[in-house]
Amino acid sequence: MTTVRPSVLALALTTALAAPTLIWAQTIPDAGIAAEARSDWPAAEAIYRAALAERPDDGPLWRRLAEVLAAAGDRPGAAQAYGEAARLADSDPALHFEHARALAMAGQLEAALDANGRALDRDPNNIDYLLARAQIGNWLGRDDISEPALQRVLELAPERTEVLAGIARNKAWSGQLDEAIVLMQTYHETHPDDRAAGLDLVRFHSWTGNYARTLDVLDQVEARSGVDDESRAVRAYVLAWAGRRHAALALNTPLLEQAPENYARNYTQAIALRQGQIPAHARPYVQQVERIDPQSTETRDLLRSTRVILASKLSGRFDYFEDSDDIRTLNSGIDGRWNLSDRLSLLGSLGERRVRAPIAGPFAPDSGGNSVRDRRVVLGVRHALDDDRAFTVQAGLSDLDTRGEKVVFRGEFDARMNDTFTFLVELERDRVSASPRSLDREIMRTGGDATVRITPNVRHSIELTGRYADLNDDNDTTHIAGVWRRAMIRRPGLMLDAGLSGEWLHYRIDNDNGYYSPDNYRRIGGLVGAYLPLTDESGLSVQLGLGIQRDETFDHWERASDVAVEYTAGIFSDWQIKLRAGYVERVQNTGAFEGATFGVTLERRF
Secondary structure (H helix, E strand, O other): OOOOOOOHHHHHHHHHHOOOOOOOOOOOOHHHHHHHHOOOHHHHHHHHHHHHHHOOOOHHHHHHHHHHHHHOOOHHHHHHHHHHHHHHOOOOHHHHHHHHHHHHHOOOHHHHHHHHHHHHHHOOOOHHHHHHHHHHHHHHOOHHHHHHHHHHHHHHOOOOOOHHHHHHHHHHHOOOHHHHHHHHHHHHHHOOOOHHHHHHHHHHHHHOOOHHHHHHHHHHHHHHHOOOHHHHHHHHHHHHHOOOHHHHHHHHHHHHHHOOOOHHHHHHHHHHHOOOOOHHHHHHHHHHHHHHOOOOHHHHHHHHHHHHHHOOEEEEEEEEEEEOOOOEEEEEEEEEEEEOOOOEEEEEEEEEEEEEOOOOOOOOOOOOOOEEEEEEEEEEEEEEOOOOEEEEEEEEEEEEOOOOEEEEEEEEEEEEOOOOEEEEEEEEEEEOOOOHHHHHOOOEEEEEEEEEEEOOOOOEEEEEEEEEEEEOOOEEEEEEEEEEEEEEEEEOOEEEEEEEEEEEEEEOOOOOOOOOOOOOEEEEEEEEEEEEEEEOOEEEEEEEEEEEEEOOOOOOOEEEEEEEEEEEEOOOOOEEEEEEEEEEEOOOOOOOOOEEEEEEEEEEEO
């Protein structure tokens, strides 16, 4: 979001330069004064320039000309004239200060900073000069200039607590959000009626990613000073980033209709809409953001991240898994998604799975050898009905090197009904690939599952999954799982969740067909998930689980733990790579107790 920076200096400059000061000195021609009195600025300028041609070293006359040019709206001319006046009275800090202000109004910020420095060299403890320097530093994005100036103001005049807000904004813009929040909170406690500062405090909290705390602070600000369109817009912005798409759009859409050129409201609309099933609906608002402020960092980030969401993708993958039953699985392939339109995408996958087991063990294939290779090709489509609903259908052929071909398919319906409730229903027919034996015996499962996700607020989420499948070896299975997560830490350098998980797995019979088929498997445990952004383009995800597990064959509860790590590079680039590894200490597909995995995915966006 583009930050609207304070314009105290601009207001001061406008006031100071709006009309010339009446300097009744003998060096000022009477005709020029008369022209000023009737606001005839061109005539006054001509008279003063004619006089300066005869007296080029007349400092007061140069200053008078500068004031006339400022009143006429000629800011570059006013800055040049003030510069001549300051040069001729080099020891006068006030003239250097006026020169700095005129340069700033003319948009010559680096030169304004130099002129302000000359004023402070001659009067280093002048609070007005220091405040102006801080403002110029803000405009330049130089917190190394503005913050020391504001700190010096506090040293000279501790009662000027209003500068805390400026220091806080400087620190926020430079990414020092913790310090910015403390300073702005301190300022707001002594200036509770400063609504702008209160809303800036809300924004600072939102930039940390702690949206729950942000909404709490916004509630406090609105309780103290009421609700208006600006606070509604800030709330919509926070809700959009927190994934509360429906609530964000309900607030922001009417506000955007009132002010279609507003940068922040277009930005919020884009963030919210791209979370829907048709993310391309965000495109017009992204384009509007770029048109309004093409140079800002916020615009650049929005363009990069939205491009990734809307892009077609082609990826290659490789995964290796080995468990304590010495079953080894190599899985490789190419997956693609080609967006034919805003609503319709073509999906494709070409892959191979090779599963190996000891040749004399209970999981070896009946046809001999120690491995089975499953090659498959799958095609499909995804179609979004609207922003809330989409369905996907995929079908293909799976070909075993030891047997024949089988048709596999998968269909899903994804519904995001509101911010609190979403569900996903899936139907599938596929091979049971737990071991070479289950593949070689051509065990097929046909079934479906439903996942419900409940997010009552921005801190908590609950996910429940139920699955049933019928197997062609006279077996069937039921699986129920649940996860509760709470957002514990949200900071620019760390996002941390914690929660609980549990599952129950049941098969009707145990028929020794090469896959784990318990009658009553149970697992409960805790989980922790963390994401650490390493750079703007890379990050590290770590997932930890620790619990207990048991089935009908266990004498007592056993430990169930796991760890998974994934490194991502190229988050916003045309090429992205993911490296992942994990260790699990749970009952596996064949009943093995331990397993380890490694994988890599390389993705091209276009």
